[in-house]
Amino acid sequence: MSDIVSPSSTEAAVGQSRWPLLFSPAEVRGRRIPNRIVSTPHATGWGAGGVVSRAEVDYHVRKAAGGVGLVMTFGSASVDPDSAASYGSVSLWDPQNDAALRALADGVHAHGAVCMSQMTHMGRRGSSLLSGVPLRGVSDLPEGVHREVPVVLSAEELATLVERFAESASRLHRLGWDGVEVTSFGGHLIEQFFDPAINTRDDEYGGSLENRVRFAREVLAAVRAATSEDFIIGFRVTADQQLRDGMTQQDLRDVVAALTADGVVDLLSVSAGTGATERSTSFFVPGDEVPENAYTELAAGMRKVTGIPVITAGRILDAETAEHALRDQGVDFVAMTRALIADPDLPRKLLTGGRPRPCISLNEGCIGRLYSGMPMECSINPAIRNPELGDSAEVGTTADGGVGEHVVVVGGGVAGAEAARRAARRGHRVTLLEEQPRLGGRARTAGLRRGRQRWGLYLDWLEAELRDLGVDIRLGVPATADIVTALAPDSVVLATGSRPRRTSWHDNDVAVADADEVIVAPPVPHGAGAVTIVDPEGGFTAPTAAEALVGAGWTVRIISDLPYVAAKVDPTQVWFVRRRLKKAGVELQGEVELIRDPEGWGLLDLESDDRRAIAAPDLIVVAGARTARDDLYRTLVEALPRTPVHRVGDALAPRTLRDAVAEGAAAGS
Numbered sequence: 118m119s120d121i122v123s124p125s126s127t128e129a130a131v132g133q134s135r136w137p138l139l140f141s142p143a144e145v146r147g148r149r150i151p152n153r154i155v156s157t158p159h160a161t162g163w164g165a166g167g168v169v170s171r172a173e174v175d176y177h178v179r180k181a182a183g184g185v186g187l188v189m190t191f192g193s194a195s196v197d198p199d200s201a202a203s204y205g206s207v208s209l210w211d212p213q214n215d216a217a218l219r220a221l222a223d224g225v226h227a228h229g230a231v232c233m234s235q236m237t238h239m240g241r242r243g244s245s246l247l248s249g250v251p252l253r254g255v256s257d258l259p260e261g262v263h264r265e266v267p268v269v270l271s272a273e274e275l276a277t278l279v280e281r282f283a284e285s286a287s288r289l290h291r292l293g294w295d296g297v298e299v300t301s302f303g304g305h306l307i308e309q310f311f312d313p314a315i316n317t318r319d320d321e322y323g324g325s326l327e328n329r330v331r332f333a334r335e336v337l338a339a340v341r342a343a344t345s346e347d348f349i350i351g352f353r354v355t356a357d358q359q360l361r362d363g364m365t366q367q368d369l370r371d372v373v374a375a376l377t378a379d380g381v382v383d384l385l386s387v388s389a390g391t392g393a394t395e396r397s398t399s400f401f402v403p404g405d406e407v408p409e410n411a412y413t414e415l416a417a418g419m420r421k422v423t424g425i426p427v428i429t430a431g432r433i434l435d436a437e438t439a440e441h442a443l444r445d446q447g448v449d450f451v452a453m454t455r456a457l458i459a460d461p462d463l464p465r466k467l468l469t470g471g472r473p474r475p476c477i478s479l480n481e482g483c484i485g486r487l488y489s490g491m492p493m494e495c496s497i498n499p500a501i502r503n504p505e506l507g508d509s510a511e512v513g514t515t516a517d518g519g520v521g522e523h524v525v526v527v528g529g530g531v532a533g534a535e536a537a538r539r540a541a542r543r544g545h546r547v548t549l550l551e552e553q554p555r556l557g558g559r560a561r562t563a564g565l566r567r568g569r570q571r572w573g574l575y576l577d578w579l580e581a582e583l584r585d586l587g588v589d590i591r592l593g594v595p596a597t598a599d600i601v602t603a604l605a606p607d608s609v610v611l612a613t614g615s616r617p618r619r620t621s622w623h624d625n626d627v628a629v630a631d632a633d634e635v636i637v638a639p640p641v642p643h644g645a646g647a648v649t650i651v652d653p654e655g656g657f658t659a660p661t662a663a664e665a666l667v668g669a670g671w672t673v674r675i676i677s678d679l680p681y682v683a684a685k686v687d688p689t690q691v692w693f694v695r696r697r698l699k700k701a702g703v704e705l706q707g708e709v710e711l712i713r714d715p716e717g718w719g720l721l722d723l724e725s726d727d728r729r730a731i732a733a734p735d736l737i738v739v740a741g742a743r744t745a746r747d748d749l750y751r752t753l754v755e756a757l758p759r760t761p762v763h764r765v766g767d768a769l770a771p772r773t774l775r776d777a778v779a780e781g782a783a784a785g786s
């Protein structure tokens with residue numbers, strides 16, 4: 118934990134006077150929470166078999182060290198061996214986690230923060246494919262994402278589950294935790310009880326409102342009985358399921374009012390969406406399609422009906438918005454969960470006038486990976502997964518404590534800028550050559566997509582960091598081997614990005630353009646122009662180009678040989694991407710190939726091999742077919758035989774933002 122900065126009291130006053138409520142302490146059940154910033158529970162997928170990994174412990178302690186007031190841990194941590202630890206989450210029932218749980222609580226407390234663990238039974242949500250243990254639900258109706266039919270829980274099994282919640286809470290209490298959060302959020306078992314469309318039971322747990330909240334109340338009461346009067350009991354709930362035919366906001370308020378009437382719940386955590394369909398899941402961890410601070414009005418509504426302190430969660434990304442939520446919107450705490458993934462030092466930096474790395478809300482690196490079965494990372498903060506890439510508090514120390522070298526970075530996209538930033542922080546002298554008049558590279562183009570204003574903030578952040586660190590930035594300089602050699606570098610980082618790949622369409626008589634080009638400057642059609650976008654990538658590029666072209670007056674069709682258009686966009690964003698395209702009138706065709714044969718133009722169905730004739734397009738746009746731009750690499754290796762030359766990001770192989778940033782950071786370290 119070398120990279121922790123402790124603010125002096127004078128420095129801390131900077132943030133405290135600007136955002137007095139955000140940095141004011143609060144007391145819950147007699148426990149002092151030093152400020153209102155919360156890292157809400159989230160699964161990382163870093164463990165296996167429900168075991169808490171060392172990385173997970175360090176991760177949460179790191180948040181406390183960064184100044185978070187309330188550290189809430191372990192999304193979807195299971196209280197029951199029969200509710201499988203989905204998404205690599207943690208088994209709270211398992212005694213082999215005791216040492217790690219104790220270490221986590223001690224570590225968080227050492228930094229003055231408070232820690233609570235989420236606890237749950239996921240019910241019908243998830244899948245038994247990995248665990249081999251059938252799902253268990255309130256009824257036998259499957260949810261709409263995994264679509265697996267659960268076994269119906271009997272009343273006796275429910276009684277056992279109540280005990281399991283109590284046992285896990287008791288374990289956490291014994292191991293020094295400050296509290297727990299019982300969750301219904303995300304369509305877990307408790308939420309399944311609430312909804313009469315899912316809860317079709319005819320016993321004392323189904324039917325009336327009182328019956329539908331009975332299980333939650335039994336759990337909460339048992340948790341209190343198994344712990345102590347000064348143990349914080351939280352409850353997490355959606356205030357708007359975002360289902361087309363789900364419970365209404367009023368239904369949910371009624372549920373929460375009924376289940377908190379006993380006075381057991383001390384803290385409510387409110388967000389929106391639910392894990393019942395692809396659509397409702399898209400709102401659960403809202404990406405850049407959902408407005409910032411989207412759910413605070415809803416959270417305040419829950420506070421009104423219950424009188425219980427409330428945490429709001431949903432795209433609060435900066436201190437101004439957080440302060441506004443606390444001051445004007447009537448909530449007590451603010452989740453800044455992804456803002457803290459992008460920069461765990463955010464609270465301390467705010468306090469001391471520092472510059473937090475801004476989360477861009479793309480979701481691809483964190484929840485997008487998790488939902489695709491991979492461990493959580495962050496697209497722009499590789500240190501989350503690989504702490505060795507974290508920023509040392511000490512700027513200007515080389516790894517061996519020696520004199521810095523001269524590092525020349527060619528290319529000022531995110532890979533090059535991150536390499537330059539890291540190298541400069543390590544105490545090296547850095548020259549950055551960029552042929553364009555601005556830094557940012559292809560990320561600037563990606564940031565032109567509607568809703569991606571935060572990409573600009575991130576690129577501005579990178580540039581400000583480079584300027585503060587004294588990097589010699591030379592813009593408008595197309596690097597050649599001679600220019601680089603003349604700088605006498607000790608090492609070179611080549612981050613020259615990628616270029617469009619030449620395709621067979623370029624040899625046709627129809628105009629062909631690259632998707633990036635049309636995003637930046639969409640051509641204007643002569644009359645009613647029809648464009649076909651060929652998309653072998655399945656990401657955001659084709660949809661973004663399509664919208665730019667619709668805006669310029671084209672009739673647009675996207676075709677892809679993937680099963681559907683945008684098939685590689687992460688599960689929290691794809692619904693929005695396709696919805697936007699449909700609303701813009703773009704024709705979407707998956708599993709087809711554009712062909713031109715003696716019969717003319719056609720679309721070939723890749724499943725049936727059937728051919729459908731189409732009119733000749735006026736323009737073909739190719740999306741995402743790119744190749745590394747690394748010509749300089751070969752020349753430099755020959756010109757500077759004793760100088761290490763590292764290729765990073767797209768210059769190595771065109772891939773994601775996450776790859777570019779992580780490789781840049783590693784090369785600069």
Ligand SMILES: Cc1cc2nc3c(=O)[nH]c(=O)nc-3n(C[C@H](O)[C@H](O)[C@H](O)COP(=O)(O)O)c2cc1C
Binds near residue numbers: 493
């Ligand atoms: C990677 C990831 C995993 C998450 N897993 C859970 C979870 O298991 N349980 C839960 O209640 N919320 C989970 N969340 C939702 C967060 O707690 C939070 O509500 C959400 O990120 C919105 O807050 P933010 O805009 O401040 O990030 C997860 C979020 C992320 C980014």
Ligand code: SF4
Binds near residue numbers: 459480484494498
């Ligand atoms: S991966 Fe993207 S959305 Fe997630 S925390 Fe990092 S910047 Fe934010």
